[in-house]
Amino acid sequence: MSSHRQERLRRLAAPDITQRKGKTPIVCLTAYTTPMAEILDAHCDLLLVGDSVGMVIHGLPNTLGVTMEMMILHGQAVMRGSKQAMVVVDMPFGAYEGSPETAHVNAVRLIKETGAQAVKVEAGPTVAATVEYLVQRGIPVMGHVGLRPQAVHLEGGFKAKGRESEERRRILQEASATAEAGAFALVVEGVAEGLAREITEAVSVPTIGIGASSGCDGQILVTDDMLGLFDWTPKFVRRYSDLRGEISRAVGAYADDVRARRFPGPAEIYFAKAG
Template identity: 75%
Template sequence: MSAQRQEAVRRITAPEITARKGKEPVVCLTAYTAPVAEILDAHCDLLLVGDSVGMVVHGLPNTVGVTMEMMILHGQAVMRAAKRAMVVVDMPFGSYEGSKETAYENAARILKETGCQAVKVESGPTIPETIAYLVRRGIPVMGHVGLRPQSVLVDGAFKAKGRQEAERARVVAEAEATADAGAFCVVVEGVAEALARDITAAIEVPTIGIGASAGCDGQILVTDDMLGLFDWTPKFVRRYADLRGEIARAAGAYAEDVRARRFPAAEETYFAKAKG
């Protein structure tokens, strides 16, 4: 063992995220793999192992088919690499809606098997009671209101929320109930700026926006969208890179070199050692 032990990096906690309300914006991104989590860790306050992994990594049409096993597998990978950022793992569809007791069993399993610091749930009308049940039993919970991807089969598509007054009032009420139940922060997805600002003003914990304007207390994007890995990205995504193009160019150059027998060259080839 080295004489000088390097001081361990201290991970950001749920109370620290809550304390950022109205202060420096909370920086969040999704992560599903160890290499990406390692890169993002130094730049983010919170990494979300989102159930978007089903669409981004596994090619599913929506998040409904995501399983507990998938979330735990990717959560374990992210936790092996992230050392500083708080890591939150999504609870997949069907793992928490049935009863608060089932939700606790599944949430506890996620925390135990991944080592993450919190779980996230989409906050429908019946969910605040479940959030309170989990929080009272020592499980930090991140809420999610507005556009809720796990409800896509009911909505028929991924639709922005809060465009009519009755719906605006419902979304604000759900956000308030989520925060009052003990969620340490609330994701607000796919709502107009005015509604995002109303929600942010109405609750005492940070709002994390995704398609919800700069009026929120923080922001999150799907990392693969932000890096330009898909042909199409939603209106609310800013592309900070074109990795799809870079990967295509690299693969094309590799293919050309293989077909022309330029790869592997001598410097990439092992040769027998000369006899001594």
């Protein structure tokens, strides 16, 4: 465990993350379960209970089918497994776009029922006003600009953003508006490297890159992608392990032992007491 983790006496909160702007990069990963949160907590500054849970854990084709109940269930699990990292929960599709008032009701529910420290929303033409409404009412908000998974149908799929001047201008404007509305940090996903750097320089809050730039104030990946649990991963993912292969090998060895009656053996069997 690194020394800065050992010195930490409390769970990180939104102001701690905001103060890291331009300093030591912020380490973030997704988490959906208690055992994984327990492992990640020793290494991460922020754990995101992302709506990617729908695809990673539940096998959905995209994030649009994720519900409030799913986010609450997984948020509770991650909070039980973590002690020091800040925990942020995604607001699912349909939970905040209708009106600031609706967003507030759902954000309050997420915070109350999970105990998480903040919520995250994807930016859009009307979202800055919602961010401001939530922050004014005591709810820390993380923004999300660039590639927006919840807009997959509107944008025709998962495509890198910011390669054309008009789109670049729009994303930069959304990032600035979201930061000015009071977001404590911004996830910048799937954008041209130069745009990610431009956003990082333009906003006063930390940027957390995913498929963006090493010049961002921090980085996040979907943990299951980074650990190699899927056959395919996006271009921007660096695999740090091959857990899919390791699990397959372990299960194969177990299956061989069962079929050969090598498992269970004497070490795994209970015997009657003598006398």
